[in-house]
Amino acid sequence: MAARRRCSPTGRCWRPILAPDLIRFEDVSAGYGALTILDHLSATVRAGEITLLIGPNGAGKSTVLKTFFGLVKPSAGRILFQDEEVGGLSPAALLRRGIAFVPQGRNLFPSLSVAHNLELGAVTLPRALRAERCAEALARFPGFAERIRNQASTLSGGEQKQLEIARALLLRPEVLLIDEPSIGLSPIVSRDVFRLLRSLADAGTTVLMVEQNVRSALAIADRVLLLEGGRVVLDSPAAALLDDPDLNRVFLGRAVGAG
Numbered sequence: 001m002a003a004r005r006r007c008s009p010t011g012r013c014w015r016p017i018l019a020p021d022l023i024r025f026e027d028v029s030a031g032y033g034a035l036t037i038l039d040h041l042s043a044t045v046r047a048g049e050i051t052l053l054i055g056p057n058g059a060g061k062s063t064v065l066k067t068f069f070g071l072v073k074p075s076a077g078r079i080l081f082q083d084e085e086v087g088g089l090s091p092a093a094l095l096r097r098g099i100a101f102v103p104q105g106r107n108l109f110p111s112l113s114v115a116h117n118l119e120l121g122a123v124t125l126p127r128a129l130r131a132e133r134c135a136e137a138l139a140r141f142p143g144f145a146e147r148i149r150n151q152a153s154t155l156s157g158g159e160q161k162q163l164e165i166a167r168a169l170l171l172r173p174e175v176l177l178i179d180e181p182s183i184g185l186s187p188i189v190s191r192d193v194f195r196l197l198r199s200l201a202d203a204g205t206t207v208l209m210v211e212q213n214v215r216s217a218l219a220i221a222d223r224v225l226l227l228e229g230g231r232v233v234l235d236s237p238a239a240a241l242l243d244d245p246d247l248n249r250v251f252l253g254r255a256v257g258a259g
Helices: 061-068 091-096 114-122 127-140 142-147 157-169 187-202 214-220 238-242 247-251
Strands: 021-032 035-046 050-054 076-081 099-102 175-179 206-210 223-228 231-237
Touching (some): 021 206, 035 223, 050 061, 061 175, 061 206, 091 099, 114 142, 127 157, 157 175, 175 187, 223 238
Parallel strands (some): 050 223, 099 175, 175 206
Antiparallel strands (some): 021 076
């Protein structure tokens, strides 16, 4: 039975969350050398949703993604994916479990062609399957087909970000981690990237995203986690937070504990 929709006073509606937890952080601490960033963080990410991480600079948002993807090793606590502990596993092992990561900034090989950059996302697949998955990516991003032999450096910033996402999708990940997808992009291109992420979630991919363009990200997210000092201090439906007149104050972490 479908859950009845709930609506905010401004008319923004959402459905009560019924999806199961796919990812769990249980009392996780992590950082860089002697610097602790995540401080006994506990959080969940539900299957098939876009979960948005927000918070002031230094709150630990990107570190959450890096720790989950094995780029930062947790010093305490547990990270579970599908009820299996994965904290401390290598990125390669996590890729095999269906987790892909699109980091912040540009992460292409600019002197290589669009085709070669795309194929790098499928090097772990059997050769016959690589061609099939690349064809799927080109069907999803038809603009690349006519520029397949061009150097990646000739693409616009938005096209490069889409190529990174396309490459990550070649393994048909169950979870897509993406850090600041709109950084450096025009508002129009950012909107296209956000629409793509929403369509991926609607098709069943779980998306865990960090994004500074909070209002635009909230418009396509299902759930938002506000981080402060390496901990989750607010867990809310994205629609409810989008309607908060003090959103900027909440984003900066100053509304925590108010009222």
